[in-house]
Amino acid sequence: xxxxxxxxxxxxxxxxxxxxxxxxxxxxxxxxxxxxxxxxxxxxxxxxxxxxxxxxxxxxxxxxxxxxxxxxxxxxxxxxxxxxxxxxxxxxxxxxxxxxxx
Numbered sequence: 001x002x003x004x005x006x007x008x009x010x011x012x013x014x015x016x017x018x019x020x021x022x023x024x025x026x027x028x029x030x031x032x033x034x035x036x037x038x039x040x041x042x043x044x045x046x047x048x049x050x051x052x053x054x055x056x057x058x059x060x061x062x063x064x065x066x067x068x069x070x071x072x073x074x075x076x077x078x079x080x081x082x083x084x085x086x087x088x089x090x091x092x093x094x095x096x097x098x099x100x101x102x
Contacts, residue, residue, distance in 0.1 A: 020065035021053060033072045040071035041081070041089070050074060058083040 024030055034048035040056075054073040057063030060083050073081075081089050 014059050017059050017063075017065045021055075021070070024065060024067075024070065025053060029067065030070075030072075036072070038072070039074040039077055041073055041077040044074055046074050052078045054078045054081065056086060058085075061085055 030053070031048075034051050037045050037048060037051070039046060039051065040054070051072040052075055054071050054077075055063045055065065056069050056071055059065075063069050080092075084092060
């Protein structure tokens with residue numbers, strides 16, 4: 001089953017985690033991540049304003065807002081990844097790159 005890892009979080013729990021993310025975006029730690037200008041996924045270089053915060057394990061899948069679960073990513077990667085878990089994202093990338101090579 002493809003979506004066997006979905007954990008249903010209540011609206012209150014997700015709201016709480018989003019508030020934590022809002023606070024984390026104001027920290028020096030996050031600003032340093034943005035200043036590097038490197039997307040966590042594609043490794044492309046971007047101006048800080050073009051990077052977004054991504055929950056590596058998405059909130060809707062049970063992820064939390066913590067330094068170890070957020071990454072600076074380009075908008076394109078963030079839009080494509082959506083709610084995928086890391087192993088699902090890797091499989092997606094392998095599928096895409098595998099098709100391009102063939």
